[in-house]
Amino acid sequence: MVENFAILPCNGLDKCAGVISRELAIRLSEQADNKIICPVFYRVSETKYNKLAAERPLFVIDGCQTRCASKLAAEKNLKIARRIIVADEAKNRHMELTDSLRITEREAALIDLLIHTLHEESWNHPAALTGSPGSTDRSEGLIDRLFDVGNKSDTDLRIPAEDLDASFDFDYETIQNGKFIFRIPKNRDIFFNENDCWARVSGNRARIGVTDYVQQNLSDILYFYPPEVGDEIDQFGELGTIESSKAVFELVSPFSGKVIAINEKLEKNPELINENPYELGWIAEIELTDPEGDKELLIGFEKYFEITKKKVEDANVK
Amino acid sequence: MSETTFMGVERSLIDWKPVIDYRKCDYCMECVRFCPHKVFEVREDEEIKLIIKNPHNCVVFCRACSKLCGPDALSFPDKNITTQRIKEIRKEMEGHG
Ligand code: SF4
Ligand code: SF4
Numbered sequence: 326m327v328e329n330f331a332i333l334p335c336n337g338l339d340k341c342a343g344v345i346s347r348e349l350a351i352r353l354s355e356q357a358d359n360k361i362i363c364p365v366f367y368r369v370s371e372t373k374y375n376k377l378a379a380e381r382p383l384f385v386i387d388g389c390q391t392r393c394a395s396k397l398a399a400e401k402n403l404k405i406a407r408r409i410i411v412a413d414e415a416k417n418r419h420m421e422l423t424d425s426l427r428i429t430e431r432e433a434a435l436i437d438l439l440i441h442t443l444h445e446e447s448w449n450h451p452a453a454l455t456g457s458p459g460s461t462d463r464s465e466g467l468i469d470r471l472f473d474v475g476n477k478s479d480t481d482l483r484i485p486a487e488d489l490d491a492s493f494d495f496d497y498e499t500i501q502n503g504k505f506i507f508r509i510p511k512n513r514d515i516f517f518n519e520n521d522c523w524a525r526v527s528g529n530r531a532r533i534g535v536t537d538y539v540q541q542n543l544s545d546i547l548y549f550y551p552p553e554v555g556d557e558i559d560q561f562g563e564l565g566t567i568e569s570s571k572a573v574f575e576l577v578s579p580f581s582g583k584v585i586a587i588n589e590k591l592e593k594n595p596e597l598i599n600e601n602p603y604e605l606g607w608i609a610e611i612e613l614t615d616p617e618g619d620k621e622l623l624i625g626f627e628k629y630f631e632i633t634k635k636k637v638e639d640a641n642v643k
Numbered sequence: 644m645s646e647t648t649f650m651g652v653e654r655s656l657i658d659w660k661p662v663i664d665y666r667k668c669d670y671c672m673e674c675v676r677f678c679p680h681k682v683f684e685v686r687e688d689e690e691i692k693l694i695i696k697n698p699h700n701c702v703v704f705c706r707a708c709s710k711l712c713g714p715d716a717l718s719f720p721d722k723n724i725t726t727q728r729i730k731e732i733r734k735e736m737e738g739h740g
Pocket of ligand 1: 667671673693714716717
């Protein structure tokens with residue numbers, strides 16, 4: 326049940342997805358104790374909604390990838406507890422959105438479906454509705470926080486990754502640029518790609534995350550949109566996204582493999598990525614499919630250090 | 644200055660760049676504002692107001708701008724084909740010492 330939320334919807338009148346977002350928000354507020362924050366009014370005047378925003382967890386409904394509602398939340402320093410993007414939900418259901426600004430049968434059907442899923446189904450993904458049932462372990466933190474869930478599911482699909490969890494001495498080299506410090510680990514079992522993601526390999530597994538370069542550029546990370554445990558990822562495939570008020574960053578997986586764990590702490594505390602993206606701020610763990618083949622297209626510390634140094638210097642010149 | 648090689652391979656040999664679907668693009672220019680690599684060029688006075696000016700500036704395997712594109716107008720080449728191609732070129736280069 327979606328209840329007790331402050332709902333911040335897109336109500337963009339230039340797109341079908343915006344109109345759907347608006348309708349979805351209205352329906353959610355009619356059906357249960359949810360209160361809408363009007364994005365247009367909120368932008369010019371905060372007072373009306375400040376109390377609401379402080380008291381209730383925030384449910385953001387974005388129409389499309391422009392994510393105006395999320396950006397507004399970030400602007401107002403609100404933490405997003407739950408978000409959906411209507412265009413993505415439509416896509417996941419193989420529904421083409423039209424140019425229509427009217428709720429016709431098609432749009433109504435999508436809204437019904439979304440409402441149904443939101444109310445009835447597993448709250449197993451903080452950002453998408455389409456997670457596979459059974460992976461309810463993933464967002465326990467979120468569910469705990471928002472709902473009084475007594476019977477926690479113990480269907481833990483993950484294999485404990487003791488080796489990667491064991492204490493590990495990261496040996497950092499740093500690049501400094503004004504107040505920004507970029508750490509890069511020198512350890513031999515850490516690999517990088519040129520998309521600023523790292524992987525620490527241990528046996529047939531790897532723990533993956535972003536480098537300091539990414540977190541410094543994004544600045545305060547507000548949202549973590551993880552991959553699904555069980556997903557098969559190609560090398561250079563998408564391994565979740567992280568988001569700040571400035572931008573969205575898609576993790577480009579250095580290795581191919583199967584996702585066996587995600588860092589659940591990030592759902593509650595995405596800022597751990599800013600604190601240290603190599604240690605507490607890691608993103609996911611995968612079981613490797615072709616480590617030797619993949620390594621051909623990865624780089625080690627020396628090369629990554631050189632590339633980062635150059636990027637940092639170039640950014641300075643601008 | 645932009646990178647001229649990727650994994651040791653001449654960047655111009657690698658096909659990786661965004662493709663704009665002009666039927667969908669609404670010229671919001673979010674992609675241009677976001678990308679620091681001068682891949683796009685805005686042409687205010689032309690009918691087609693946005694083009695891919697420097698495809699080889701695009702960071703191989705980056706898809707970041709497509710995440711910001713509201714109408715979903717940006718697409719990229721098949722990553723697996725690109726990966727294969729890079730591996731092949733590297734093999735050829737080895738062969739030639
Ligand atoms: S973000 Fe998308 S819609 Fe906006 S200008 Fe770029 S390609 Fe066009
Ligand atoms: S994919 Fe990345 S580098 Fe290429 S144009 Fe988009 S944002 Fe720029």
